[in-house]
Amino acid sequence: MSRLTRRKAVFGSICMACAGAHGLMATPASAQGWSPPGADQRCPSRWGAADRRGSMNLMTPERAKRAAQLIRTGEIVECGQKLSQTMPFFGTRRFDVHLKRTFMNPEANRRGSNEELVIAEIGQVGTQLDAFPHQTIGDEGYNCVNIPRIAGRGGFAEMGVDTVGTIFTRGVLIDVAALKGVATLPDSYEITPDDLQAALQKQNTRIEEGDAVLIHTGWGLLWGKENARYVRSCPGLGVAAAEWVLGQNPMLMGADNWPVECAPSKTMPDASLPVHQLALVVHGVHLLENMKLDALAQRGQHEFAFAVQPLKVEGGTGSTVAPSALF
Secondary structure, three states: OOHHHHHHHHHHHHHHHOHHHHOOOOOOHHHHOOOOOOHHHHOOEOOEOOOOOHHHHHOOHHHHHHHHOOOOOOOEEEOEOOOOOOOOOOOOOOEEEEEEEOOOOOOOOOOOOEEEEEEEOOOOOOOEEEOHHHOOEOOEOHHHOEHHHHEEOOEEOOOOHHHOOOEEEEEEEEEHHHHHOOOOOOOOOEEOHHHHHHHHHHHOOOOOOOOEEEEEOOHHHHOOOOHHHHHHOEOEEOHHHHHHHHOOOOOEEEEOOOOOEOEOOOOOOOOOOHHHHHHHHHHOOEEEEOEOOHHHHHHOOOEEEEEEOOOOOOOOOEEEOOOEEEO
C-alpha cells in the first residue's frame, strides 16, 4: 500500500469517527479518542521528502493566468480586517500603535513628517496567514521536519512565512451562513461536509484544485464589537468537513473566524485544534484566519480572483495580511 493510499485510509477512518458530520455513527468521538496520524502515514508528502512548500507547489503561472481571467469588471473587495488596538486578541498577543510626531524640517518648503512605532506580534494578529512551523505534531512540522532542529533565536531556518510568496489564484466563497438563513452561525456550530456540498450546490459553484477556499460563517460581524465572545468559541469547519476540502487539493483554506475550524471541536473534543494539524502539518495547506467576508457574502460573489502577499518576515510563523477578491 502506498503512503498516499495509507493516508487516505487513515483519514477515511477519521471521517467515520466524525459522527455528527456524516450522521453515520452514534458513538461520540470523545469516547473513542483521537490522535494525529503517525509519521509513516503522513510522510513523505505528495511532493516528496525534500518538499517544503506544500500546497504552494500549486501556485503556477498557468493557474495565475486562469485566475486573471475571472477579473471582468475590475472591482475589488478587500477581505482583511482593520488592524487596531480594539480588535480581539488571544492570550498575550498585542497590537499597540504609538504615534511619533517628528519635527518640522528647517528647509524653506516646511516639510513635516510623522511616523508610528508598532509593538505587535505581527505574525499572529489580525487577518493572518499561518506558515507551516506555526503548528506541529509533537516535534514535527510539515513533511516530518524536526521543528527544534530548524528553530533559532531569529526564526525558523526552513518554511518561514517569507518563503510562501504571492498567492494569486481562483477564490471560492462557501457561504454556510446563507445556507442556514442566518447572519451568523451559532456559537460552536460545526460545519459538515453536507453543509459545504449543499452550499456549493445552492451557489452553483464547485471547488477546483489550487483554489483558495474561503468559508463564510458570519462570525466576522463580531470583530471589534463582541471581542470576548469572538475568542471564546466559534463556528467553523469540523474535522470531516476540513478533510473533505483538503481532499480537493486547495492552495489554502480561510474563514472569517479565528482558527478556520470549529472551536472547541465537537466531533473531537479531546483534541486541540485538530484541523490546524491536518491542514498545516499533514497536508501542507496554509490557513487564512480572521478574514472579512461579509461584503463578498452580501454581493453573492462566490467566485473571484484571489490575491494575498504575506509579509516577508524571515523565519516567521505567519504574517498579518490584507487579502483581496477581484472580479
